[in-house]
Amino acid sequence: MEKEDILTALRTSFPEDVLETSTPLGDAAAVVKPEALAGIMAFLKAEPQAFTMLLDLTCVDHPDRLDRFEMVYHVFALEGARRLRVKASLPAAEPVIGSLAGLWKNAVWLEREAFDMFGVRFEGHPDLRRLFMYDGFEGHPLRKDYPLRGRQPRLPMRPDP
Amino acid sequence: MAGNFLTTRFEAMLAWGRKFSLFHYPYVTACCGMEYMSAACAHFDIDRFGAGWTRFSPRQSDLLLVVGTIAQKLAPVLKTVYDQMTEPKWVIAFGACTVSGGIYDNYAVVQGIDRVIPVDIYIPGCPPRPETVLDGLLKLQEKIKTQGQDWRWKKKTS
Numbered sequence A: 001m002e003k004e005d006i007l008t009a010l011r012t013s014f015p016e017d018v019l020e021t022s023t024p025l026g027d028a029a030a031v032v033k034p035e036a037l038a039g040i041m042a043f044l045k046a047e048p049q050a051f052t053m054l055l056d057l058t059c060v061d062h063p064d065r066l067d068r069f070e071m072v073y074h075v076f077a078l079e080g081a082r083r084l085r086v087k088a089s090l091p092a093a094e095p096v097i098g099s100l101a102g103l104w105k106n107a108v109w110l111e112r113e114a115f116d117m118f119g120v121r122f123e124g125h126p127d128l129r130r131l132f133m134y135d136g137f138e139g140h141p142l143r144k145d146y147p148l149r150g151r152q153p154r155l156p157m158r159p160d161p
Numbered sequence B: 001m002a003g004n005f006l007t008t009r010f011e012a013m014l015a016w017g018r019k020f021s022l023f024h025y026p027y028v029t030a031c032c033g034m035e036y037m038s039a040a041c042a043h044f045d046i047d048r049f050g051a052g053w054t055r056f057s058p059r060q061s062d063l064l065l066v067v068g069t070i071a072q073k074l075a076p077v078l079k080t081v082y083d084q085m086t087e088p089k090w091v092i093a094f095g096a097c098t099v100s101g102g103i104y105d106n107y108a109v110v111q112g113i114d115r116v117i118p119v120d121i122y123i124p125g126c127p128p129r130p131e132t133v134l135d136g137l138l139k140l141q142e143k144i145k146t147q148g149q150d151w152r153w154k155k156k157t158s
Helices: A003-013 A034-045 A107-118 B002-019 B032-040 B075-084 B096-100 B130-146 B152-157
Strands: A018-022 A028-032 A053-061 A069-077 A082-090 A096-098 A121-123 B024-028 B063-067 B090-094 B121-123
Touching: A003 A018, A003 A028, A003 A034, A003 A082, A028 A034, A034 A069, A034 A082, A034 A096, A053 A107, A082 A096, A107 A121, B002 B130, B024 B032, B024 B075, B032 B063, B032 B090, B032 B130, B063 B075, B090 B096, B090 B130, B121 B130
Parallel strands: A028 A082, A096 A121, B024 B063, B063 B090, B090 B121
Antiparallel strands: A018 A028, A053 A069, A069 A082
């Protein structure tokens, strides 16, 4: 299955939900509606697409956009070493998207990281807690509006000079 | 007069013993650990200066080697380890991150471990070469030799 075939299959199976497909720099990429993401990813994981591996799941903050948070998913098919990138934009006010924890086990920690750093909530996640930052940390440090040196020490500390 | 003379001699002997029997606790969190390993192992061999015995219990060590980036999440752990060490104790900040936070001026990293615990010797470098580490160790020994041999908490309360 070649890149174009996968994108065509996506478009024909989800004509309403796939907003855009392209092959930038030779990689297949698709932009989809966030509410349809979980279904699309299940479709991609199933035969004959067989994207059995979730390589990465992350978020990008575009503060100038109305749909500020862009979720980026990279999936990989071991058969044929094919890759596909799927994106979905989430609104700034309420960034919520379906969880992939039921499809891929590694999505559990990846989604916890995205929640920790960007405050994106994943519906259906079994255990949505912070992954890196500690209890009591306020805000989401990789959001562009988080202060650059917004440190929240856990101990009394000599302040910055 | 004779009593005073004897005390001084005893302090010098105590200092000599202490500076050549530094049991260190390696608090290794990041890439500086590589340079620590090379300084500690046979090539550069800090055992030549009596600091070769690594103790993985803070209660048995008198030199805390803080090697690598200390995140805000880790700061209470570092403080606990320091508090658990028995007096007399010394601290070496090993590498740019422990000295000043290094390149990581962000939300996650403590900007120098001296914000959390007192530090005796700062070893700069990213990471420092083993020769720099040995130099720092020699400077610490010099400090131990010349400093008063009473304990810090005694100094604080008296």
